[in-house]
Amino acid sequence: MLEKLEQIKKTALTALTGIEGEEALNKWKTTHLGRSSAIMDAFKSMGSISKEDRGIMGRTANQVKLALQAALDEKKDALHQAAIQHALQEEKIDVTLPGYAIPRGRLHPATQTLREIYRVFADMGFQIYRSREVETDEYNFQLLNFPPHHPAREMQDSFYVASDADRGDNPILMRTHTSPGQIHAMRELTAEAPDNPPPVRIILPGMCYRYEQVSTRYESQFTQVEGLAVGKDITFSDLKGTLSDxxxxxxxxxxxxxxxxxxxxxxxxxxxxDIECFLCGGAGCQVCKHSGWLEILGCxxxxxxxxSNGGYDPERYTGFAFGMGPERITMLRHHIEDIRYFWANDMRFLEQF
Amino acid sequence: MKTPLTWLKEYVDIDIPIEDLARRMTLAGLEVEEIRYVGYPLPDAAQRREAKVSGFAWGPDEIVVGAIHEVMPHPDADRLVLCKLDDGEKMHTVLTGAPNLFPYKGAGELDPPLKVAYAREGATVIDAYSESAEMEYTSIQRKKIRGVDSYSMACSEKELGISDEHEGIILLDADAPTGVPLVDYIGDIVFDIAITPNFARDANIIGVAREVAAITGAELRCPDLTIPQEGASIQGKVEVEITDPALNPRFCLGLIENAVIQPSPYKVRLRLNLCGVRAINALVDATNYAMLELGEPLHAFDYDILQKRAQNDGAEVPTIITRSAKAGEKLVTLDGEERTLDDFTILVTDQTGPLALAGVMGGADSEINDETANVLLEGAAWNMINTRRTVMAQSLPSEAAYRFSRGVHPALAPQGVMRGLRLMQEWAGGTVAQGLVDEYPNPPHDPTVEITPQNVRRWLGIDLSAEEIAGILESLEFECETPPQSPPRIAAKTPAHRLDIGTGVVGKADLMEEIARVYGYDRVPETRMADALPPQRGNHDLDIEEKLRDMLASLGLQEVINHRLTSPENEARRFPAGEAPEEAYSELVNPISPERSVLRRSLLSSVLNTVESNYRIQDRIAIFEIGPVFLPHEGEELPVEASRLALAITGPRTLPDWGGAVAGEMDFYDLKGLLETALGGLHLGKVRYVGGKNPTFHPGKCADVYLGEGKIGSFGELHPLVRENYDLPGTPLLAAEFNLSAIITAVPALFDVSPIPNQPPVFEDLAIVIDEDIPSEKVAALIRQTGGKILTDLRLFDVYRGDQVGEGKKSLAYSLVYVHPERTLTDKDVLKIRKSIIYRVERELGGKLRD
Structure with a gap:
């Protein structure tokens, strides 16, 4: 009987080694561990075995069954692993193929540069003030200390806007800089407290217009960011410190x-x-015309x-102002040689940002 | 302003390197744009340098002053001559074809000899015959020309990089020292300085020298204005009458008689040339030279012509009258143009008529000519605004006009005349009449400005003593007094050569600039503002605008920014031909081109232009723009600047790739989805989409967007007739334009967030069959209303038309999510709602549940 049990185990394990699929394994399980399998038959025939042998026979049969069960589990696991390995082999792809294209939106480079500038000045307490783009000569020039026929007007040729009435020395024009906003902002603040107006710390971004023949270097429209700080204790050394920061x-x-x-x-x-040329580190290159310096802003x-025109008493208040061109900064940083790219909106330009 | 170093050095000692000088001038406000080396070696090209550098170096051992002692004919070439030339070491025979030597051919031994720029064998000169735009050099080699040995040459200005002159060779002044390196004799370094309007006083050699003296601490030397006045007095020979002292504050005349028209010395002509002024003859050159030196433009009249005009008019002597022109009055200027004048133009006239455009250009009738011997020399002061307007109106820039239109101090008038007369006498001979006729009805007020060290502290943030401040101002010729009092103060009187210093607090600011400049901007420390911060207010509109930009970009749209100047014709394209409404535009008076002649009214038009210009590059375009449009408003002088948002999309839904995903072309619902997401992202509240009428869009594919009762925008597929106005692809183009201010106003400051439900959701699908004509929004609204609070989500997942639902019908399939906040929903609960939805669909919409 013991030999028979040993034989059952041997037969079953031998049959197991050849099995390679799940189906065959299930079949093996039915054959060797199922209700009518040899080992189950052995359990069923226990009653016909002498009492003194029954103990050892029972234990041995149980051991055979457990051994077969363990062998089955092991095989099952091995087959599962093999199946996964096989699948992994099969599923291999060419990872060098490009990824699927996803449409991406971007902000216009002018917006991106403006935001960087906003952020830096916001940290220093400058708030953003915007004003209109069509202005009067009074706001664009006269209140900013450009009297009519002032020679400095030559540097800011204007687009004039038609009006019904003859406006004499105060025609309507496209603003040539964002500076009219300085007057608007100061007047708003002085209207609230004429005798003791609050300090001013603003930046003024926006589109400006000049009568320029358009070329790679000049556009008839351009963005500008100006800054204005007015208070009772603001000096030229503060201007230097703020702008160097x-x-x-x-x-x-x-x-x-x-x-x-x-x-x-x-x-x-x-x-x-001027800032030291960040392209050549000040050694001199074509962009900085070998001077080592790049002109960045006026102030x-x-x-x-x-x-006075803004309502601030110049005997009590001082202040500084500055202005810069975000397009110029963008051009310097990215080696852009044609300013016309900015408003031409060619996707091949815009999509590089 | 081109400033030769040799000229500058006549008035100020300079002992710092050229580049240092250029840097210090630039920092002090005289921006050196270019340094031109004339004969001197150029700095190392690889090195960093202060300004653009140009020029050509003359080898000191190779290019020297030579003396031609005899000009002999060439044995067998008529167009060549042989020169006997002494280069300081020995005699050479030099071959040349220079026509300006031909007059000396065969004249025997020349005494004095002709001095020339002599290039020895091996010298490098500029190749005057090169056709290349770049400068090309050539080295002088020994060769035989027509049987004569040639190994050296006498140079033209072109060959030495002085000018483009190559007709003849340079003939130096007779006192040129033979054998001396040419660079030591006439070499120069020319600074090209950009003069800003407030530095107009420095558009001359003395002005620059004064600045150099101030910033280097050197002494300024003044030009010699004395002259032997050996002639009879000028008094009684000419009268002056100023009709309006506001236009003509001062008018001076001097007289020189029996001058000889001849060329100026070579060194004078060279200097004028380096300053960009053409040499004419000694008399004209003297006026220009004095102007470049002192900043006072001069005008020379032929006295005999004026005398003749006066006598023809029955007068003894000419009377010079200055007045404004009559509108339409005419004058032929010395460039030969007949000019029609405006009433703001100032004229110099005599009894018989106009002589010159004051401060701008002389008239043709009375100018210096080949017969002139007696010269009346004018130095005056003119109203800068009138001069400026004349220059602009006549498009007539000139060296004189440049200066007078920026302001010339009247004190310079007699100085200029004296200097001019002296130079005329030196270069053209003649006798200077005694005295000047000097009418000076309107002297300017040279302000005295009081400042204190405390002012300097408050403005500039630096501490200077009263003595230091006075020292700086005195270096610029301010006369300073520092009365011994406390607190110390300085009274600075403006020198009589500048008109840019104001009075009171403006004058103080003017002096601050002078102090800071001369002290050195680079020595002012960097500090951080200690002043109080203003009240913080934020910029709500911009914040929302930027949030919207981010949202649209995150949805895959590219931001664009277009020109805001356009044409009505371009904007009319957004309507079907013939249907464009009459629209009022803000028009430019002076457009650069007809395509940019008005301010845009439509941002939609801008984005359509962008699609048009890009679709040939790529077929999928998805863009947006945010910006103003300009709407003229009855009764308002300035247009309303209304903020707009525009979007445009066209082309395939996805980008092309190798995965072969076929997603189709974007249509109306792609744009609507974008808008719903973007507006939803701003928590706008109840946005309604209603079938709209907009001539730009397809009448069946157009919606208006409402927020409450107000329309905030519209969108749709471009009308086929509008598409025909553009160069566009056949795929549907979807576009939208919104009133951005209306959106911004509606964005709530805060919004509520619902709690995450604890109870499990129940999902259900429901397909409703209704008439095609019933908008789906009605069905959805009915379901939402019926479902009430526990219906937490409703999504349309299918729209079916076809045999299964019958002609004229559509099936709308929704998935619904129910959640009760407090308890688990039972099948019974859900069934109850389902039944009432179906009941209402049947009763109210005539639809039914799809089987």
């Missing part, structure tokens, strides 16, 4: 800047700020006449 945030922590005397009717003293202390 800006340059470091915008162009890199180590970037050097310098200030050159210049002229704008609405500031005095006036300056141009200065607000002219007393402009403060």
């Amino acid at each position: 800006f340059a470091r945030r915008m162009f890199g922590q180590d970037v050097a800047s310098r200030f050159r005397a210049s002229h704008f009717p609405f500031t005095e003293p006036s300056a141009e700020m 200065g202390m607000v002219h007393p006449n402009v403060l």
Whole structure:
């Protein structure tokens, strides 16, 4: 009997080794562990075995059954692993094929640069103030200390807008800079508290227009960002500090800047700020015309006449203002050589940002 | 302003390197744009440099002053001559074809010899015969020309990079030292300085020298204005009458008699040339030279012509009258143009008529000519605004007009005349009459401005003592007084050569600029503002606008920004031909082109233009733009600037790729989906989409968008007749235009968030068959209303038309989600709602449940 049990185990295990599929394995299970399998028959025949042998026979039969069960589990697991391995082999793909294209939206580069500028100045307490694009000569020029026929107007040729009435020295025009907003903003604040108006710290972004023949370097419309800070304790050294901070945030922590005397009717003293060329590190290259410097913005202390026109007493208040061209900054950073790209909206340009 | 270094050095000592000088001038406001090396070696090209650099270096050992002692004919070439030339070391025979030597051919030994620029064998010169646009160089080699040995040459200006002159060779002044390197004799370095309007006083050599003196601490030397006045007095020879001192504050005349018309010395002509002024003859050159030196433009009249005009008129002597022109009055200027004048133009006339456009250009009748011997020299001051308007109206820029239209101090008038007379006498001979006729009815007020060290502290953030401040201002010729009092103050009187210093607080600001400049902007420290921050207000409109931009970009749309100047014809294209309404535009008075002649009214038109310009590049386009349109408003002087949002999409729904996904072309519902998502993302509340009428769009594929009762925009598929107005592909183009301000106003400051339900949801599908004409929104509204609060989601997942539902019908299949906030819903609950939905669909919409 013991031999028979051993034989059952041997037969079953031998049959198991050849099995390779789930179906065959189920069949094997029915044959060797099912209700009418040899081992189950052995259990059924236990009653006919002598009492003294029954103990050992029972234990042995149980061991055979457990061994077969364990062998089955092991086989099952092995087959599962093999199936997965096989599937993994089968499912292999060419990972170098390109991914599926997903349409992506982007912001216009002018918007992107404007936002960077907003962010830096927002951290310094400058809030954004916007004003209209069609202005009067008074706001665009006269209140900013450009009297009629002032020579500095030559640098800002204007587009004039037709009007029904003869407006004499105060025609309607497309603003040539965002500076009219300086007057609007100051007048709003002084209207609230004429005797002791609050300090001003704003930046003025927006589209400006100049009568220019369009070329790779000049556009008839361009965005500008100006800044204005007015208070009772604001100095030229604050102007230098604020704008140098800006340059470091915008162009890199180590970037050097310098200030050159210049002229704008609405500031005095006036300056141009250059930053050390970030393309050549100041060694001199084509972009900086070998000077090592890039002209980035114009600035200065607000002219007393402009403060007065805004309602701020120039004997008590001082302030500084600055202005820059986001397109120029974008062009310098990305080696763009044609300013006309900005409003031509060719997707091949826009989609590179 | 081109400024030769040699000229500058006549008035100020300069002992710092050229690049340092250029840098310091630039920092102080005299921006050096270019440094031109004339004969001197150029700096290393690889090095960083302060300004653009140009020029040509002359080898000091190779190019020297030569002396031609005899000009001999060439044995067998008529167009060549042989020169006996001394280069300081030995005699050479030099071959040349220069026509300006021909007069000396065969004249024997020349005494004095002709001085020339002599290039020895091996010298490098500019190839004057090169056709290339780039400068090309050539080295002088020994060769035989027509049997004569040639190994060196006498140079033209072109060959030395001085000018384009190549007709003849350079003939130097007789006192040129033979054998000396040419660069030591006439070499120069020319700074090209950009003069800003407030530096107009520096558009001359003395002005620049004064600035250099101030920033380097050197002494400024003044030009010699004394002259031997050996002639009879000018008094009684000419009268002056100023009719309007506001237009003509000062008018000076000097007289030189028996001058000889001849060329100026070579060195003078070279300087004028380097300054961009053409040399004419000694008399005209003297006026230009004095102007470049002092900044006072001069005008020379032929005195005899004026005298003749006066006598023909029955007068003894000419009377010069200055007045404004009569509108329409005419004058032929010395460029030969007959000019019709405006009433703002100032004229110099005599008894018989106009002589010159004051401060701008002389008249042809009385100018210096080949017979002139007696010259009346005018130095005056003119109203800068009138001058400027004349320059603009006549399109007549000139060196004189440039200066007078920026303001010339009247104190310079007699100085200019004296300098001019002196130079005329030096270069053209003659006798200078004693004295000047000087009418000066309107002297300017040279303001005295008081400032304190505290002012400097408050404006500039630097601490300077009263003495330091006075020192800086005195270096610019302000006369400063510092009375011994406390707190210290400085009274600075403006020097009589500048008109840019104001009074009171403006004058203070003007002085701050001078102090900061000369002190050095680079020495001012960098500080952070200590001033109080203003009240923080934020910019709600911009915040929402930016949020919308982000949202649209995140939905796959590309932002575009178009020109805001357009033409009515372009914008009319957004309507079917012949259906464009009459629209009032803000028009430009001076457009650059007809295509950009008005301010846009339609942002939709802008994005359609962008689609049109891009579709040949790619077939899938999805864009948006945010910006103003300009709407003229009856009774308002300025147009309303209304904020708009426009979108346009066209082409395949997905980008083409190798996966072969076929998703079809974008249609109305793609755009609507984008809009729903974007507006939903702003938590706009109840947005309604209603079938709309808009001539731009397909009448059956157009919707208006309402927020409450107000229409905020419309969108749809482009009308086929509108499409024909554009160069566009055949795929549907969907576009929208919104009133952005209306959207921004409606965005709530806050919105509520519902709790996540604890109870399990129950899902159910429901297909309703109704008449084709019934808008789906009615069915959805009915279901929502019936479902009430526990219907948490309703989504249409299928629309079917066909045999199974019958002609004129459609089946709308919805999936519904029910959640009760407090308890688990039972099948019974759901069945009850389902039944009432079906009941109402049948009763109210005449539909039924699809089997």
